[in-house]
Amino acid sequence: MAYPRLWPLLAVWAALLALLGLTVGASLVLTGTPSLVASLGIATAKAALIAWVYMRLRREGGLLRIMALGAAFWLLILLGYLALDYLTR
């Protein structure tokens, strides 16, 4: 009974380590914008795995999921308007 609940946690850990390897590998071959996109994309994937499985958003209701997404959304507003300023000078 206990073990089926634990193996997703271990699988996510393995996936997180694989993604870490991938991001370090990508940093050795990519430069410039592709490097930025790859490193942030992989970081987002890792964060999503942690939020979905370790922080257990997959088991929670809509309210908490919206709350978590809201935090990311506010951050994107901050970073988005900042980038808009610097990119259009």
Added chain:
Amino acid sequence: MADVAPGRQRDTTLMGMYLFLASEIMLFGGLFAVALALRLLHPQEVVAASRRLHYGIGAANTVVLLTSSLAVALAVAAAEMGKVKGTAAGLLAAAGLGLGFLALKAVEYGMEIREQLLPAFTPAEAFESPSAHLFMDLYLVATTLHVVHVTVGVGLLAGLAWRVHRRSLTLPRSAMGVEVVGLYWHLVDVIWVFLYPVLYLVR
């Protein structure tokens, strides 16, 4: 009604915790905004400065934090099953890994001080460029703020492990306490997951 109340209490607790975590995200968000502005304004200098950081140590510390998150997730699962030993062991392992992170970080800071990379220990003239100095200022502020969060987390995890071990926190009734501290620890991990590429892997 009696069945509804605990569920509602749980929702309220988690909602409050998520609101706190959102404020933490905005606190670090300001630093990520600085990183973005620096990268847009001085791309070459930021790449040169980032290349001088020890990305291997950063990667090792990422492994340490990811593993500590696994330990916390296992502890939360054990807490819900009412397993006292498993919960205490998971929390203690996570706290130990947190200490390992801090030790590695201290070694890394020491190396950076010797290499004249760390602001506050290095004269301004020693930096390759004013932009490199700015980037290292960001590195120092962001990583020390993260270190403060790891230190608080280690204290929380160790304290919780002690209370679970002493049965002053009864499981599974008080599993919520383990879950809330776990959420904090996972967020500290997520912040590092972003800090690592943004600081160490700019190419």
